[in-house]
Amino acid sequence: MAVTVNKAKIGVFVLGFLGVLLLVVGIVALSLFPIIMKAKIQENMVLEDGKENYEKWKETPIPVTFKVFLFNITNPEEVIAGGKPNVKDIGPFTYEQYRSKDVLSFNHTLKTVTYDDKKRYHFLPNKSAPLDSRIYNINLPLQGILMFAKKAAGSYSSSVISMLEGILFNYNEKVFYNRTAEELLFQGYHVQLIQDLTDIASAFITIPQILPNNTFGFLYGKNNSGDGIFEVFTGADDIGHYSQIYKWKNMSRIPFWNNQYCNMMNGTDGSQFPPPITKKDILYVYTPELCRSVSLEFEKDVNVKGIPAFRFVTPESLFASPLVNPDNLCYCTEPAFCELSGILDVSPCREGLKLAVTGPHFFQGHKFIKERVSGLNPSREQHETYVDIEPTTGLVLRASRKLQMNFIFKPNKDMEELKSVAMSVVPLLWVIEEAEITDEVAALFTAKVRTPVTVAKSVLTACIVLGILWIVIAGFVTIYILVKEQKTAKAVIKSKYKVVPQKPEDILKSEKAHNVNA
Numbered sequence: 001m002a003v004t005v006n007k008a009k010i011g012v013f014v015l016g017f018l019g020v021l022l023l024v025v026g027i028v029a030l031s032l033f034p035i036i037m038k039a040k041i042q043e044n045m046v047l048e049d050g051k052e053n054y055e056k057w058k059e060t061p062i063p064v065t066f067k068v069f070l071f072n073i074t075n076p077e078e079v080i081a082g083g084k085p086n087v088k089d090i091g092p093f094t095y096e097q098y099r100s101k102d103v104l105s106f107n108h109t110l111k112t113v114t115y116d117d118k119k120r121y122h123f124l125p126n127k128s129a130p131l132d133s134r135i136y137n138i139n140l141p142l143q144g145i146l147m148f149a150k151k152a153a154g155s156y157s158s159s160v161i162s163m164l165e166g167i168l169f170n171y172n173e174k175v176f177y178n179r180t181a182e183e184l185l186f187q188g189y190h191v192q193l194i195q196d197l198t199d200i201a202s203a204f205i206t207i208p209q210i211l212p213n214n215t216f217g218f219l220y221g222k223n224n225s226g227d228g229i230f231e232v233f234t235g236a237d238d239i240g241h242y243s244q245i246y247k248w249k250n251m252s253r254i255p256f257w258n259n260q261y262c263n264m265m266n267g268t269d270g271s272q273f274p275p276p277i278t279k280k281d282i283l284y285v286y287t288p289e290l291c292r293s294v295s296l297e298f299e300k301d302v303n304v305k306g307i308p309a310f311r312f313v314t315p316e317s318l319f320a321s322p323l324v325n326p327d328n329l330c331y332c333t334e335p336a337f338c339e340l341s342g343i344l345d346v347s348p349c350r351e352g353l354k355l356a357v358t359g360p361h362f363f364q365g366h367k368f369i370k371e372r373v374s375g376l377n378p379s380r381e382q383h384e385t386y387v388d389i390e391p392t393t394g395l396v397l398r399a400s401r402k403l404q405m406n407f408i409f410k411p412n413k414d415m416e417e418l419k420s421v422a423m424s425v426v427p428l429l430w431v432i433e434e435a436e437i438t439d440e441v442a443a444l445f446t447a448k449v450r451t452p453v454t455v456a457k458s459v460l461t462a463c464i465v466l467g468i469l470w471i472v473i474a475g476f477v478t479i480y481i482l483v484k485e486q487k488t489a490k491a492v493i494k495s496k497y498k499v500v501p502q503k504p505e506d507i508l509k510s511e512k513a514h515n516v517n518a
Contacts, residue, residue: 012477019470026463033456038239041275041393045242047113047234048106057243058115060099060271062396064435066121067092068219069360070184071427073136074375076176082420085409087375087427089361090135093181094127097433099271104229111236112246117226117269121186121219131182138407138426139177141191141216142168144353146412148210151352161414167193175417184429188217218405218429227288230269242274242394245286256291256348262330266293270387270401275394283312283387289403290357291349292331294318302388304397305442307450309388316364319344334408336423340366343425345408354408359383360430361404372424393449397437404430 045053069091079085101115123131149161168174171193183189195214212221228249235242245265246252253263267284268274277283283296296312303309320341322329332338334345337356342365344357358365361376363383370376388398406425412418437445 009481012474012481015470015477016474019467019472019474021467022463023467023471026460026467030457030460030464033460037392037453038276042235042239042242045239045275045393046236047232047243048236057272058101058103061441062435062437064097064099064433066095066097067432067434068095068185068429069093069431070133070135070181070429071137072134073138073176073426076136079421080175080417082422084422085373085424085426087373089427089430090133090181091129092127092432093129093131093185094124095121096124097121106234107231110246111234111241112231113234114229114231114247116229118224119222119226121223129181131180131185133181134178135181135184136176136178137428138409139173139175140353140407140428141194141211142173142175142177143407144210144351145194145197146415147352147354158414161412165415167197175421184218186217186219186223188215188220190215227269232268235274240274243268243272244274245269248286248288254291254349257330258333259330261327262292264293270396270399272396273389273394275392277310277389277391277394279310283389289346290344291346292344296387299386302398304388304390305437305439307390307397307442307445309390309397311386311388313384313386316341319358319364321366337369337408337425340368342366343369343406347408354410356406356408356425358404358406358425359385360402360432361427362425369425372422373427376427390445392453395445396435397442399433399435401433402430404428 044051047054047057069089070093071087072090073079074086074088075083098120100118100120102118104114104116106113125131145164146161149164173193179189191211191214194210198210198214230245231247233241233244233246245268248254248265252265253260254265255263257263265286267286270285270287273283279298281298284293285296286293294314295318297315299311299313301308302311317325320328321339322332323339324341331344333348334354334356337343337345342358342362345354346357347354358369359378360383361378362370362373363378363380365378370378383402384400385402386400387396389395390397405428407428409421409424409426410418411421411423
């Protein structure tokens with residue numbers, strides 16, 4: 001059956017209409033897609049029983065590797081005489097860390113959930129240094145006893161400490177201990193001196209607990225425990241509040257620092273962040289080990305198992321001196337270090353024991369600190385903390401958190417062993433917590449999030465392209481039909497008024513007839 005002009009016009013109109021429809025639908029849907037995506041993410045990520053993300057939030061699916069390096073002082077006698085400590089880190093002592101959250105309650109009015117943070121550790125001997133490695137370093141239990149005695153004795157502290165020296169000699173307690181790595185980590189070792197002094201002094205004054213079970217170990221009592229009770233926002237009313245800390249240990253502000261700004265608990269626990277994430281964002285994490293919130297800033301684009309991510313790192317301004325970053329003035333508790341960058345005195349939250357946190361090997365630390373200890377080699381590659389985050393969901397795909405605990409070592413004129421020591425920040429240990437999503441988690445994330453997003457965007461883009469193509473085709477066909485109709489019309493007009501040539505004999509007959517009539 002022949003295609004008439006009218007049928008062609010109808011076909012072109014339909015094609016053009018469908019093209020415009022596809023174009024409009026594609027543009028509108030593509031512009032609304034981020035809003036729809038955000039709503040879908042919020043629906044799935046809200047911390048409510050039965051939600052897809054809830055179980056993963058309770059049991060962290062990403063394996064965490066926990067590594068500890070203990071510092072060994074190779075020249076303790078020289079340090080006693082006033083020399084510079086020379087240190088060497090021994091390790092790593094590697095553990096597999098399992099994280100979980102025991103949910104205690106929901107507050108449906110505030111939209112918060114309260115949970116007990118739990119961490120379990122499993123030692124990995126094939127990835128570790130021997131646990132019987134001997135470590136020389138500062139005797140922290142002894143330093144705790146001296147600190148408590150000085151505080152309790154007040155103006156009589158000189159006499160009390162002099163008397164303590166004889167007791168310390170009898171118990172063979174010295175400024176530096178020599179212990180195994182196993183004793184200094186989870187196992188701990190019993191400090192008989194503290195127990196006996198507590199038994200004697202408790203008859204006269206109330207003695208606070210100095211050590212749990214009179215046992216010391218950097219990680220003693222930490223297995224199958226955590227950082228305390230947290231209350232965080234579920235994100236039910238605002239995804240921007242998702243996982244943000246509301247209270248820790250029933251406190252909405254911590255009591256350690258000298259103003260309200262520093263005592264604020266900003267951010268999450270670091271396992272996840274409210275989506276979406278942009279490169280301009282400053283992310284916050286509350287870190288109990290530091291007794292403060294820390295900030296993270298965008299550094300670069302990275303790729304984790306085929307998933308594009310943003311890398312955020314701790315900026316140098318975080319531990320900068322108040323001279324560089326005035327916001328840090330309220331963290332200044334040790335006058336000798338207030339003008340130095342790269343160190344945080346955490347003694348206010350360590351019962352007054354002079355402990356300080358720095359980057360590993362004094363990474364980003366002031367040269368004054370570095371010059372007073374030898375044997376350290378800081379580097380960005382090995383010692384920088386970073387977090388790689390998937391920006392659409394706020395999920396942490398890979399992370400490496402690193403910090404170093406130190407003792408602020410000072411001379412003590414009342415004790416023979418400490419009279420000549422030089423003031424320095426002596427490294428005790430440094431730790432790494434590393435995590436990266438597994439291939440299975442990456443594949444699941446790609447299948448559930450990235451692939452649907454890519455397909456949806458591709459389909460909508462194809463609709464826009466196809467709509468434009470159909471509109472262009474309809475336009476060209478319309479022009480072709482109009483041109484064709486115009487040519488046909490001209491031909492009809494020309495044929496209607498055309499003069500037909502006559503033969504010569506016909507012309508003669510016509511003239512004769514005209515003459516006769518005349």
